Amino acid sequence: MSELLNTLMKDARVWQGHRHNKTTQAAEPTGYQALDNQLGGLGWPRGALSECLLDALGIGELTLLMPLMQKLSQAGKTVFWLNPPHTPYAPALAREGIKLDQVIMVHTEDKGDILWTLENCLRSPVTGLVIAWPGKLAAREIRRLQLAAEAGSNVCVLFRERHYAEQNSPAALRLDLVPDDQQGLKVNVVKRRGSWPGQRCSLAMTHRAGLLHHESPRVVQGPWPVAAR
Amino acid sequence: MLWLHLHFPHLLLDHIRHSGESVAALVIVEGSGQTVMQACQTARNLGVKVGMRLKTAISLVPDLGIVRADQPQEARILEDQACWLYRYAAHIVLVPPDGLLAEIGSLQRMYGGLPAVWRTIEEVLHERQLTAWVGIGHTPLAARLIARNGLGECSSDTGRILQILGKMPLLAAEFDGRTCTRLQRLGLTTLGEVFNLPPTEMARRLSPETLAYIQKIQGARPDPQASWQPPHYFRQQADFIQDIEHSQGLLFPLRRMLAELEKDLCWRQQDTDCLLLALQHRHGEPTHLRIRTSGPEHRAEAFLNLISLRLEQQPFQAPVTSLRLTVKRFLEQEVPGGQDLLGESQDLNEAWHTLMSRLQARLGDTALTQLSPKPDHRPERAWRTSEVRPPSRATTASADQLPRRPLWLLQGPQPLTETPKAWFTGPERISGGWWDGQRVQRDYYIAQLSNGQLAWVFRDMREGWFIHGWFG
Numbered sequence: 001m002s003e004l005l006n007t008l009m010k011d012a013r014v015w016q017g018h019r020h021n022k023t024t025q026a027a028e029p030t031g032y033q034a035l036d037n038q039l040g041g042l043g044w045p046r047g048a049l050s051e052c053l054l055d056a057l058g059i060g061e062l063t064l065l066m067p068l069m070q071k072l073s074q075a076g077k078t079v080f081w082l083n084p085p086h087t088p089y090a091p092a093l094a095r096e097g098i099k100l101d102q103v104i105m106v107h108t109e110d111k112g113d114i115l116w117t118l119e120n121c122l123r124s125p126v127t128g129l130v131i132a133w134p135g136k137l138a139a140r141e142i143r144r145l146q147l148a149a150e151a152g153s154n155v156c157v158l159f160r161e162r163h164y165a166e167q168n169s170p171a172a173l174r175l176d177l178v179p180d181d182q183q184g185l186k187v188n189v190v191k192r193r194g195s196w197p198g199q200r201c202s203l204a205m206t207h208r209a210g211l212l213h214h215e216s217p218r219v220v221q222g223p224w225p226v227a228a229r
Numbered sequence: 230m231l232w233l234h235l236h237f238p239h240l241l242l243d244h245i246r247h248s249g250e251s252v253a254a255l256v257i258v259e260g261s262g263q264t265v266m267q268a269c270q271t272a273r274n275l276g277v278k279v280g281m282r283l284k285t286a287i288s289l290v291p292d293l294g295i296v297r298a299d300q301p302q303e304a305r306i307l308e309d310q311a312c313w314l315y316r317y318a319a320h321i322v323l324v325p326p327d328g329l330l331a332e333i334g335s336l337q338r339m340y341g342g343l344p345a346v347w348r349t350i351e352e353v354l355h356e357r358q359l360t361a362w363v364g365i366g367h368t369p370l371a372a373r374l375i376a377r378n379g380l381g382e383c384s385s386d387t388g389r390i391l392q393i394l395g396k397m398p399l400l401a402a403e404f405d406g407r408t409c410t411r412l413q414r415l416g417l418t419t420l421g422e423v424f425n426l427p428p429t430e431m432a433r434r435l436s437p438e439t440l441a442y443i444q445k446i447q448g449a450r451p452d453p454q455a456s457w458q459p460p461h462y463f464r465q466q467a468d469f470i471q472d473i474e475h476s477q478g479l480l481f482p483l484r485r486m487l488a489e490l491e492k493d494l495c496w497r498q499q500d501t502d503c504l505l506l507a508l509q510h511r512h513g514e515p516t517h518l519r520i521r522t523s524g525p526e527h528r529a530e531a532f533l534n535l536i537s538l539r540l541e542q543q544p545f546q547a548p549v550t551s552l553r554l555t556v557k558r559f560l561e562q563e564v565p566g567g568q569d570l571l572g573e574s575q576d577l578n579e580a581w582h583t584l585m586s587r588l589q590a591r592l593g594d595t596a597l598t599q600l601s602p603k604p605d606h607r608p609e610r611a612w613r614t615s616e617v618r619p620p621s622r623a624t625t626a627s628a629d630q631l632p633r634r635p636l637w638l639l640q641g642p643q644p645l646t647e648t649p650k651a652w653f654t655g656p657e658r659i660s661g662g663w664w665d666g667q668r669v670q671r672d673y674y675i676a677q678l679s680n681g682q683l684a685w686v687f688r689d690m691r692e693g694w695f696i697h698g699w700f701g
Contacts, residue, residue: 058682058699062636076620079583085637089698090600092634101620105598106588113592124584126577174275179681209675209683209700210633211653 025172025194028155031067035187038199039173044068045193049146049152053190057085059129059179060205061207064187066096069129072155073102077128080121082106083112085133096190102128116142119148122156126134139169146170165190183211231334231343231385233318233350234372236362237310237327239267243359244306245296248467250483253293255470258283262282266298266576272480288586301325305466313357316347316496317614322369322454328376330369330454337385344419347383366390368448387448395421395445402446408439463556466542472548476540480550483536486554487529500525501558504532506554510547518543521589523617524582525560531583538590578619583618602631606661607669608638633655635685635698642695645686647675659687675700 008014009048027042036043044050054061063180079102081088096099115136121130122145135159137145150158158171165176174190183206189199238242241257246269254272256265265286268277272293277286287293303326311321311329320332333346340346354361364376367387372393374382378401380393397420399412400662412435417423423431424445432440444450467482494500502525506518518536588597598614605611611634656676662669671687678684683700 056639056680056682058635058684058701060683062701076577078620086699087612087638087640088600089608089634089636089638091602091631092636093600094602095631095634096636099620100601101599101618103600104617105600105614106592107596107598108592116591117588120584120587122664124580124583126584183677183681183683208636209653211675 010224011185023112026153026192028068028071030064031071032064032203034201034203035064038187038189038201039192040195044155044157045172046155047150048156048193049142049149049170050155050157050173050175051164051169051171052157052175052177053165054159054177054180055162059177060176060183060203060208061159062088063179063205063208064128065131066098066187067102068155070097072128073099075128077102078126078129079103079128080106080132082117082121082130082132083134084131111135115144118145118156122148122154123151125152127152127154130154132156133157133159139167143170146172183209184207230332230367231329231337232366232372233333233346234324234352234364234366234369234370234376235310235314235329235331235354236364236373236376237307237329238362239269240306240327240359241296241298241303242267242269245294245468245470247358247485248469249515253292254290254293255296256283256286257296257298258633259298260300267282295470296470302461302468303327304477308460309465310359310461311457312493313353315457317353319456321457322456323457324373331371332649333365334385343385366394368446369452369454370446371440371448374446377401380496391424391447395419395424397421399423399437404439404442408435411435461557463490464553466551466553468602469549470550472550474545474548476537476545479540479549480533480537482552483554484533485527487532487536488530490554490556491527491529494527494559497559498562500561500562501556502526503558504536504554504556506536506552508545508549509551509553511550513547516546520587521594523580523585524578524619525562526586527562528584531586532593535586535590538587542591554676563699589617607661607667608634608659609641610662610667612638635683636701637699639697639699642687642697645679645684645694645696649684650679651677653677656688673697 009016023040026046029043030036030039052061052064069079073163074097081103084105087155088105090100093103108114108117114132118130118132118134121127125139145156159214162176165174169191171191172193176190178186178188180186180202182204184202184204186200186202189197191197199226239257242255245255254275254277255269256277258264258265259266263283265277265279265283267281272286272290275290277289277293283295307323307325307327307329309324314321314329314331318331318333318336322330324330331341336346337343340349350363354435362376362379362381364372364374364381365383365385366372366375367390371390374397375390375393378397382389382393382398382700384390399409399418399420402420404412412423414673425449428440428444431443441450445452465486467486473479502522504520506520508516508518510516518539520532520539522531522535526532578617585597597617599617600612600614603613653675656672658672660670670690673687676684676686684696685698685700686694686696688694
């Protein structure tokens with residue numbers, strides 16, 4: 001081996017693939033077998049940040065979290081929603097089997113308050129899951145949240161826009177969510193700590209609206225004029 | 230009966246010293262601001278004397294801290310002293326402006342003798358950094374005279390008490406001026422000589438009131454005392470000589486007041502969830518702060534954290550001259566249950582309350598909400614928000630009967646601007662609200678928009694298409 005390579009090998013800053021040990025990190029199953037398989041059989045990491053990157057609501061992003069939320073709220077853990085963009089609809093949540101008195105909505109405008117709230121929720125032992133729509137975040141601020149997440153052992157999912165996928169982020173898991181043609185959700189792993197990115201899977205999300213995709217649409221009678229359709 | 234009198238020679242001075250910052254020299258001036266009424270040790274060392282003109286005092290000590298005496302304030306401070314004394318003695322009488330009387334004859338057995346009672350009181354006075362002269366007497370007036378002259382002795386013997394009183398000069402015995410002059414003209418100099426006069430002669434020559442006074446001191450005439458009852462609230466006030474401009478400056482007096490509150494709550498065996506803080510300003514309306522905890526609490530540290538969070542959020546409008554803490558709401562103390570013997574399981578209930586109190590203190594009471602379904606057919610009325618409550622153990626009824634609904638509901642219906650690319654189920658007609666004037670008549674469909682979003686759309690009676698929710 002050349003001398004140059006030898007010096008490089010001794011440099012601690014150079015990461016060497018074969019030295020990599022498979023880390024066992026605490027995780028919560030997502031409730032979707034296909035997605036769990038892509039995430040090393042683990043699921044949502046605990047004590048770390050996860051990011052979901054998506055552009056439009058209503059593609060099944062909450063349904064992705066429902067099994068976890070149901071499990072944690074039933075287990076007596078508190079679930080925080082920080083600055084949801086619309087009203088989470090209580091009857092629908094109750095129908096999903098979520099214990100609503102464990103679900104707490106937090107609304108705050110101020111950027112400093114958002115970070116402070118997230119940090120406090122993440123550090124507390126009562127919290128099970130925090131889902132947040134934090135808006136624009138600097139890498140330094142995500143780092144701060146990541147440290148707070150490490151102090152607790154909760155699942156924290158941040159919903160952000162897709163163009164942030166190009167920015168790097170200290171989050172342990174980053175998922176890119178796009179709708180597929182059959183009302184399902186295509187999940188693309190942008191980053192996963194301790195593994196290579198690039199896994200993809202497609203989850204059927206038709207159950208969120210009570211649809212079965214092999215069934216023909218059940219519209220009884222269109223009240224609209226034919227031209228407008 | 231045996232009485233103990235506490236005479237506070239400079240109560241206001243002690244109170245101000247307590248409130249926080251240390252000023253080199255401090256005097257209390259009378260209402261008109263002319264003469265010095267009380268002077269602290271530092272001021273006295275610098276040559277300030279009680280009764281001196283204020284101008285003279287200022288020329289002696291240029292950076293003198295000056296506080297004007299205020300009668301209601303003094304009465305309030307005296308009552309604060311009665312509050313703590315009530316923990317040691319049951320029968321207390323306020324002797325304004327600067328004395329407290331406690332019946333201690335009945336306490337001797339409990340504390341194990343008079344010396345133990347005396348020691349307890351002395352220790353408490355020392356702990357509270359209060360200057361008080363203690364006197365014991367067989368009558369209220371005897372105890373008062375002994376205390377005010379600083380002749381207190383730890384003795385319950387009536388003969389000894391009368392002996393001490395007998396040596397007391399007439400001027401110290403607090404007769405009114407005319408009687409005192411007349412007694413002196415009779416050639417009497419000490420109280421003992423007055424005691425020896427025959428009562429009938431005294432009543433005839435002097436006045437029946439003087440005789441009554443003498444007999445009350447001696448114990449020959451009953452002197453009933455109305456006992457003081459502690460208030461049903463907690464109140465503490467700190468007054469500052471120099472205005473406080475930053476919230477940091479309040480933390481020191483607050484810490485002391487909250488420690489006092491913690492003691493009081495422990496003593497009451499109660500908790501509270503609401504503190505009222507009033508910040509007085511030199512000009513303008515006082516600022517009122519209401520500090521809520523999400524559950525019953527008594528620890529000073531927890532209150533202090535919440536208050537400092539709140540003060541960070543809400544800067545002062547003006548410098549603060551005094552601070553008052555009031556607690557009016559008392560709750561039963563919660564007994565921690567279900568813990569294992571070694572305390573290995575974390576008390577999650579407490580952690581929950583701590584977290585919620587912190588969030589509410591910083592974000593405001595309205596920032597945290599909980600959702601619950603409400604029985605109504607109209608989607609926008611089928612849910613409600615409520616204040617955060619501790620989670621109940623009861624399992625909620627199964628929600629299978631609820632209809633299929635989207636997870637996101639828009640704040641209000643938004644016009645549908647594009648033609649959906651696919652239609653799924655529908656229509657579901659929702660018609661209602663004729664009973665309260667909010668009439669709704671809509672046909673709901675589930676449809677997919679061109680960018681993949683699954684929407685809950687409706688057409689209302691007036692032929693408009695709207696999006697009402699997203700299947701998130």
